[in-house]
Amino acid sequence: MVSESKGTSSFMTDFIQQRGGFAVIDGGFATELERHGADLNDPLWSAKCLISSPHLVRRVHLDYLDAGANIIATASYQATIQGFEAKGFSTEEGEALLRKSVEIACEAREIYYDRCTKDSWDYVEGGGSTRRPVLVAASVGSYGAYLADGSEYSGEYGDSVSLETLKDFHRRRVQILAKSGADIIAFETIPNKVEAKAYAELLEEEGIDIPAWFSFNSKDGINVVSGDSILECASIADSCKRVVAVGINCTAPRFIHGLVLSIRKVTDKPVIVYPNSGETYDAEIKQWVESSGVRDEDFVSYVGKWREAGASLFGGCCRTTPNTIREISKVLSNKSSQP
Numbered sequence: 001m002v003s004e005s006k007g008t009s010s011f012m013t014d015f016i017q018q019r020g021g022f023a024v025i026d027g028g029f030a031t032e033l034e035r036h037g038a039d040l041n042d043p044l045w046s047a048k049c050l051i052s053s054p055h056l057v058r059r060v061h062l063d064y065l066d067a068g069a070n071i072i073a074t075a076s077y078q079a080t081i082q083g084f085e086a087k088g089f090s091t092e093e094g095e096a097l098l099r100k101s102v103e104i105a106c107e108a109r110e111i112y113y114d115r116c117t118k119d120s121w122d123y124v125e126g127g128g129s130t131r132r133p134v135l136v137a138a139s140v141g142s143y144g145a146y147l148a149d150g151s152e153y154s155g156e157y158g159d160s161v162s163l164e165t166l167k168d169f170h171r172r173r174v175q176i177l178a179k180s181g182a183d184i185i186a187f188e189t190i191p192n193k194v195e196a197k198a199y200a201e202l203l204e205e206e207g208i209d210i211p212a213w214f215s216f217n218s219k220d221g222i223n224v225v226s227g228d229s230i231l232e233c234a235s236i237a238d239s240c241k242r243v244v245a246v247g248i249n250c251t252a253p254r255f256i257h258g259l260v261l262s263i264r265k266v267t268d269k270p271v272i273v274y275p276n277s278g279e280t281y282d283a284e285i286k287q288w289v290e291s292s293g294v295r296d297e298d299f300v301s302y303v304g305k306w307r308e309a310g311a312s313l314f315g316g317c318c319r320t321t322p323n324t325i326r327e328i329s330k331v332l333s334n335k336s337s338q339p
């Protein structure tokens with residue numbers, strides 16, 4: 001028991017340490033699928049491609065691996081059994097699609113490893129290769145993401161949605177993803193405290209035996225989007241022994257620094273940040289409003305500050321691209337090679 005929980009608790013710190021003190025996550029997944037021509041105007045959003053174009057899903061994973069990502073998140077953010085059923089799939093078919101999201105990411109990792117082994121410049125003397133270890137993170141979007149009405153950016157689910165509703169909603173998906181071969185579960189864009197609590201209780205009650213990260217989103221740099229305290233939300237993550245990293249995603253880069261400092265007040269677990277480009281999602285017109293976005297160079301100029309504030313896992317969320325990730329990897333490797 002003790003050694004098992006030690007195993008989980010050191011999972012991410014060990015990974016980060018082996019990577020030289022930081023690790024790189026991928027960038028906007030749906031964004032990149034769209035750039036390759038996918039039409040994601042659908043309640044399943046990026047998960048639609050698990051059905052219609054799995055080759056594109058694999059391609060996007062590879063793009064991010066080539067850009068330097070050490071951790072890739074699966075296309076299951078908006079993949080739910082309930083959502084697949086609404087499309088006419090059976091429960092079993094829905095479950096198979098969830099597993100498929102992990103299979104495709106693992107396949108991409110194998111292709112990437114294979115390439116690294118073949119590329120002579122990746123060989124070191126003595127026949128070994130210097131391939132980067134890659135983690136596959138099974139993405140779980142919030143209940144609001146399933147609703148596809150933008151409520152993952154408001155955190156307002158209404159009084160009828162209780163802790164139990166949320167646990168029941170997520171239970172089967174979490175069970176399936178935990179047994180899918182993924183290395184970690186990524187609970188992303190968590191908009192409120194009750195959903196964080198639901199995840200923490202589920203991990204415990206279901207005896208989930210792979211680690212997880214909790215990532216919240218904010219629109220003011222002070223609280224999570226619902227107005228719940230980031231300190232309270234991060235404390236829930238801190239108390240859950242399966243949680244090996246806590247952080248922020250899909251939030252404007254300018255808010256990240258203060259949020260990292262807040263999270264560090266309540267946890268010693270690694271802090272993960274993967275902001276969006278700073279644009280805002282308009283749920284009415286189902287589009288990102290472009291005016292306030294930051295350019296890749298500006299995004300990257302923040303990374304050093306986030307690291308100083310105590311974050312150690314860095315990537316991008318919506319509207320960021322493999323270019324963003326390439327720049328992040330570059331900036332971090334330069335920094336760590338400096339004396």
Ligand SMILES: [Zn+2]
Pocket residue numbers: 249250276317318
């Ligand atoms: Zn996002």
